[in-house]
Amino acid sequence: MASxxxxxxxxAWIVQKVKDVDLEKFEDLRFDFAxxxxxxxxPCRSFTTNFGPDTQNLMFTPFEIGGGLCDEExxxxxRDFMQQLGLVNRMELQDDGLLVMYNFDQPLLWAEPLAE
Structure with missing residues (x-):
């Protein structure tokens, strides 16, 4: 079901998977939409970007990125995560509530709602 x-x-959403990115170093990669x-x-920095109102033809850039440093790995x-996020041009909610972000027809990122 597309929103x-x-x-x-x-x-709030917790990222479960990102195409071609090893999330092992990320404890809780969290998004908040408002x-x-x-x-x-x-793990190292925070970010903010605007989008919408159309979620089927969007762009998550430019990003405002907060400071912070971590180990090189x-x-x-x-960096790889931010590059994938920059490719997102549409989002949809699946029937099970999972958020999927796409670059055209290629799924790039999967997130689930943060349990309250």
Missing amino acids: TTAESFDG DGTLYGSS TMIAE
């Missing part, structure tokens, strides 16, 4: 409004994604803004935190994984 077509930015508000459909509002809330009013067409994506807030996120990764973690920084490389974080």
